[in-house]
Amino acid sequence: MLAYIGRRALLAVFTVWAISVLSFAIIQLPPGDYVTSYIAQMASMGSVVSDEEAQALRIQYGLGQPYYVQYLKWMKLVVQGDFGFSMEWRRPVTEVIGDRLWLTVVVSVAALLLTWALALPIGIYSAVRQYSVGDYVATFIGFIGLAVPNFLLALVILYFGFTLFNAHVGGLFSTEFQDAPWSAARVWDLAKHLPVPALILGLAGTAQQIRIMRANLLDELRKPYVVTARSKGLTEARVILKYPVRVALNPFASTIGYTLPYIVSGSIIVSLVLSLPTVGPLLLRALISQDMFLAGTIVLLLGVMTVIGTLVSDILLVWIDPRIRLEDT
Amino acid sequence: MAVALTVVVAAAALAQSKSTLIGKLEGPEVVTDPAKFPKTLKEAPQLAELVRAGKLPPVAERIGQDPLVIKPLKEIGKYGGTWRAGFTGPADFWNGFRCCSGPDHLMFWDYTGDKVVPNLAKGLEMQDGGRAWLVHLRRGMKWSDGKPFTADDFVFWFEDIYRNKDLVPTPSAVLAINGKQGVIEKVDTLTVRYKFPEPYYMLPDVLAGSTELAGQMWGYRALGGFAPAHYLKQFLPKYVGQAELDKKAKDAKFDSWVRMFLEKNDWARNPDLPVLSPWKTVTPINTPTWALERNPYSVFVDTAGNQLPYIDKVVLTLAENLEVLNLRAIAGEYDYASRHVDLGKLPVFIENQQRGNYKVYLDPGDYCDLIIKFNLNYDADPEIAKWFNTADFRRALSLGIDRDQINETFWLGTGTPGSVVPTDTNKYNPGPQYRKMWATLDVKKANEMLDKVGLAKKDAEGYRLRSDGKGRLRIEIMTLGGQFVQYTQISEMIREQWKKIGIDLQVQEVERSLALKRTAANEQQLGAWNNDGSEHLFTFPLHVFPFEVDAVASSGPLYAKWFQSGGTQGKEPEPKMKELMEKWKRAFGVPEKERIQLGKDIWRIAVEEVYIIGVVGQGPAAMGVRVVKNNMGNIPSRQYNSPDGKTPGVSRPATFFWKN
Numbered sequence: 001m002l003a004y005i006g007r008r009a010l011l012a013v014f015t016v017w018a019i020s021v022l023s024f025a026i027i028q029l030p031p032g033d034y035v036t037s038y039i040a041q042m043a044s045m046g047s048v049v050s051d052e053e054a055q056a057l058r059i060q061y062g063l064g065q066p067y068y069v070q071y072l073k074w075m076k077l078v079v080q081g082d083f084g085f086s087m088e089w090r091r092p093v094t095e096v097i098g099d100r101l102w103l104t105v106v107v108s109v110a111a112l113l114l115t116w117a118l119a120l121p122i123g124i125y126s127a128v129r130q131y132s133v134g135d136y137v138a139t140f141i142g143f144i145g146l147a148v149p150n151f152l153l154a155l156v157i158l159y160f161g162f163t164l165f166n167a168h169v170g171g172l173f174s175t176e177f178q179d180a181p182w183s184a185a186r187v188w189d190l191a192k193h194l195p196v197p198a199l200i201l202g203l204a205g206t207a208q209q210i211r212i213m214r215a216n217l218l219d220e221l222r223k224p225y226v227v228t229a230r231s232k233g234l235t236e237a238r239v240i241l242k243y244p245v246r247v248a249l250n251p252f253a254s255t256i257g258y259t260l261p262y263i264v265s266g267s268i269i270v271s272l273v274l275s276l277p278t279v280g281p282l283l284l285r286a287l288i289s290q291d292m293f294l295a296g297t298i299v300l301l302l303g304v305m306t307v308i309g310t311l312v313s314d315i316l317l318v319w320i321d322p323r324i325r326l327e328d329t
Numbered sequence: 330m331a332v333a334l335t336v337v338v339a340a341a342a343l344a345q346s347k348s349t350l351i352g353k354l355e356g357p358e359v360v361t362d363p364a365k366f367p368k369t370l371k372e373a374p375q376l377a378e379l380v381r382a383g384k385l386p387p388v389a390e391r392i393g394q395d396p397l398v399i400k401p402l403k404e405i406g407k408y409g410g411t412w413r414a415g416f417t418g419p420a421d422f423w424n425g426f427r428c429c430s431g432p433d434h435l436m437f438w439d440y441t442g443d444k445v446v447p448n449l450a451k452g453l454e455m456q457d458g459g460r461a462w463l464v465h466l467r468r469g470m471k472w473s474d475g476k477p478f479t480a481d482d483f484v485f486w487f488e489d490i491y492r493n494k495d496l497v498p499t500p501s502a503v504l505a506i507n508g509k510q511g512v513i514e515k516v517d518t519l520t521v522r523y524k525f526p527e528p529y530y531m532l533p534d535v536l537a538g539s540t541e542l543a544g545q546m547w548g549y550r551a552l553g554g555f556a557p558a559h560y561l562k563q564f565l566p567k568y569v570g571q572a573e574l575d576k577k578a579k580d581a582k583f584d585s586w587v588r589m590f591l592e593k594n595d596w597a598r599n600p601d602l603p604v605l606s607p608w609k610t611v612t613p614i615n616t617p618t619w620a621l622e623r624n625p626y627s628v629f630v631d632t633a634g635n636q637l638p639y640i641d642k643v644v645l646t647l648a649e650n651l652e653v654l655n656l657r658a659i660a661g662e663y664d665y666a667s668r669h670v671d672l673g674k675l676p677v678f679i680e681n682q683q684r685g686n687y688k689v690y691l692d693p694g695d696y697c698d699l700i701i702k703f704n705l706n707y708d709a710d711p712e713i714a715k716w717f718n719t720a721d722f723r724r725a726l727s728l729g730i731d732r733d734q735i736n737e738t739f740w741l742g743t744g745t746p747g748s749v750v751p752t753d754t755n756k757y758n759p760g761p762q763y764r765k766m767w768a769t770l771d772v773k774k775a776n777e778m779l780d781k782v783g784l785a786k787k788d789a790e791g792y793r794l795r796s797d798g799k800g801r802l803r804i805e806i807m808t809l810g811g812q813f814v815q816y817t818q819i820s821e822m823i824r825e826q827w828k829k830i831g832i833d834l835q836v837q838e839v840e841r842s843l844a845l846k847r848t849a850a851n852e853q854q855l856g857a858w859n860n861d862g863s864e865h866l867f868t869f870p871l872h873v874f875p876f877e878v879d880a881v882a883s884s885g886p887l888y889a890k891w892f893q894s895g896g897t898q899g900k901e902p903e904p905k906m907k908e909l910m911e912k913w914k915r916a917f918g919v920p921e922k923e924r925i926q927l928g929k930d931i932w933r934i935a936v937e938e939v940y941i942i943g944v945v946g947q948g949p950a951a952m953g954v955r956v957v958k959n960n961m962g963n964i965p966s967r968q969y970n971s972p973d974g975k976t977p978g979v980s981r982p983a984t985f986f987w988k989n
Contacts (some may be wrong), residue, residue, distance in 0.1 A: 041841070
């Protein structure tokens with residue numbers, strides 16, 4: 001087991017390095033650099049940046065050097081735990097992301113818990129009561145949840161929230177708590193704002209998980225061991241929950257690989273629509289303005305999270321499902 | 330279908346209320362007659378508290394002997410409260426400059442935007458036939474940290490900042506006349522002299538406008554005309570030594586001392602920077618909330634002697650996108666909003682007035698909201714280059730645009746269709762006939778003109794064929810998305826309209842960095858933009874003729890280079906364009922009367938030659954839809970709307986107040 005984890009971890013380090021190179025390369029792909037986008041911004045506001053000034057700016061930001069030099073410079077910082085300076089925000093990258101990271105985690109975890117809390121029971125129900133009215137309703141809602149894009153749902157909820165309930169539009173805090181230090185009142189304010197984004201972010205995932213749970217459980221329910229368990233005289237609840245559900249849980253474990261990065265980035269589009277102060281919109285903005293250290297760090301972070309998530313799922317799978325033999329890997 | 334319906338509903342809503350939406354142009358005034366100055370000075374209660382506690386000098390000492398007296402638009406206000414608004418991120422710094430900087434120009438415009446009045450400076454005095462100008466400062470005026478504001482702050486800026494090549498790589502064009510740089514020198518503590526090699530009659534306008542000499546908002550680029558010497562010296566190598574400064578910059582994690590200096594001199598980012606504006610930044614723009622608080626040393630007072638501003642605090646909250654910002658405004662979550670407010674949502678704004686406890690005002694601009702620039706230097710395709718340089722081709726294209734349809738659809742009928750000239754009351758407007766010249770829909774005439782210039786042959790679909798036999802004549806227009814005006818959508822409509830004159834227009838929306846790159850590389854054919862600011866022809870000529878190389882849409886990057894380099898680089902313009910440029914240059918060195926004549930000549934040439942097509946203007950598309958809470962006082966029913974007026978700066982937001 002230890003050797004297995006060790007091998008996996010080593011591979012993970014290599015993958016993360018490859019991700020860092022790739023993310024840096026991707027950020028360099030669009031035409032121009034941060035200074036170009038800065039000049040364009042100035043120009044659209046009527047001020048003009050001369051060639052000499054642009055040149056001076058490039059030197060100030062170290063943009064004139066070849067890409068590999070910029071990459072090595074950045075890597076040197078990263079290894080020291082310093083991710084460089086965001087050009088647009090002109091603050092250390094760790095601070096800019098740090099502001100938003102915890103809120104992102106709160107929103108995403110809330111969405112995730114909601115997804116599981118809804119998807120598991122409904123999935124089990126609609127598998128056990130296949131073709132019942134309840135199953136049809138759950139299936140119907142599930143398909144709608146899958147088909148409707150999240151951001152559209154966000155817009156609709158935002159609109160009705162405003163017209164019918166006079167709810168605060170977007171964001172995670174009321175204006176008066178925006179900058180307030182943490183206090184019980186502020187936490188309560190956050191709790192009041194949390195359900196809408198959590199629901200919107202969670203719904204599509206819920207629909208998907210319901211379908212997966214239902215399909216897996218249906219496969220399992222027909223297997224002989226279920227019949228055996230039943231014939232042993234176990235209660236129905238125990239039969240279902242103890243054996244087939246446990247087996248059907250595998251896909252949940254294997255999706256952790258991509259839920260982890262999601263937890264730190266949130267959904268970019270929904271966050272934009274709802275104006276959530278999460279990492280997602282930050283990444284989009286950083287990519288547009290070619291703020292390469294910020295964008296690079298977020299992409300790197302997402303990569304690392306995916307790698308860690310995959311590792312965790314692998315280990316979890318081995319743990320919950322003894323049928324997965326280590327020799328296979 | 331849905332769009333059409335919205336437009337119909339919108340038109341109906343507007344027909345009802347357009348007259349009530351556009352009010353009379355009005356605003357506060359600067360009092361310059363000392364006889365009308367207040368005898369005693371008063372201050373906000375919390376500042377009085379600090380004075381009693383001995384933490385702040387008395388108000389009269391803080392303001393000095395020569396307050397900047399402003400007569401509020403309607404009434405003397407009350408102290409207190411917060412003004413809530415939205416902003417879109419660190420790049421949106423104009424937002425705060427417009428609302429909260431005072432403005433801190435030496436001179437500024439009166440509410441009409443036509444007349445220059447004293448502002449931070451007590452007055453200007455012309456000497457030596459315009460070759461020198463004396464700036465008189467106010468006695469006892471102080472920076473926000475209580476240190477005196479004197480001529481030394483000007484000399485410091487000029488000698489130590491402006492002349493430092495690391496900080497200012499290119500000398501400013503506005504501190505020069507005919508390409509020859511001026512100097513700034515100290516006469517005595519309260520008098521500064523600007524000296525130029527040739528007469529510079531335009532200097533008062535330059536100090537009033539949003540130019541590089543106008544106040545601390547330019548500090549982030551090391552310009553501004555003055556800077557707090559006592560604070561900034563610690564960030565300059567001359568005063569602390571290169572080695573020590575480099576170490577300081579490194580410790581503070583800056584790439585270089587230059588970056589650190591620019592950061593420290595940034596009005597929106599550095600809460601420690603001493604300022605002269607009524608409000609000062611307390612939480613910087615690179616955080617989720619940009620907050621500003623009253624400056625206890627503000628030199629602005631009302632006619633009753635109350636130190637301004639009335640409102641304690643301005644809080645701008647970050648909106649991740651424009652839709653959310655607009656929805657928040659509709660929901661009444663902002664107290665005063667005009668920047669980023671979308672004209673297309675006007676009916677929704679009107680509908681929710683009561684619920685949100687706000688009122689909608691329209692502030693039409695004096696300029697054209699949509700212009701189309703021909704790149705006269707385009708050379709990648711000689712055929713297209715030839716047509717762009719044919720006046721009748723440009724005129725015919727202009728005649729092929731149905732401006733009324735565009736006005737109804739995108740401006741909801743609130744704009745004025747016409748050429749590029751500024752509003753009729755503008756002093757440089759050459760006359761009412763120039764509004765319609767080559768700027769009405771006349772498909773028949775346009776077709777005749779195109780036939781005549783040599784584009785008579787058409788293909789099976791009715792599009793005109795190139796004269797070199799290489800198929801259909803295709804023209805590209807470059808647009809940018811996500812702007813105040815919907816350039817792409819309007820261009821699509823023009824594409825449909827030009828089918829009637831056999832012109833095949835391709836609309837290309839590009840990302841703005843790419844746009845800039847293509848313009849600079851001379852790859853743009855047509856470009857859509859607005860000419861906001863052009864009503865101040867001499868301080869903002871960017872969208873009148875090719876003035877600078879780096880513009881979002883250019884009407885000739887090589888001409889611009891020629892103009893900027895004094896004829897040594899780029900390409901010499903055709904005679905008419907050259908005449909226009911020479912007139913513009915000459916205007917800086919002549920008295921106002923002659924200048925106005927030159928200004929009219931410039932617009933006349935611009936309209937006759939149609940270097941730039943004007944489509945719809947004098948509308949509220951750019952920041953002209955204003956949403957203000959009903960209980961906010963001293964709000965004008967209409968205000969001068971322009972970058973030069975730093976609108977709402979021209980209405981002096983320091984005089985806005987909460988009635989209850």
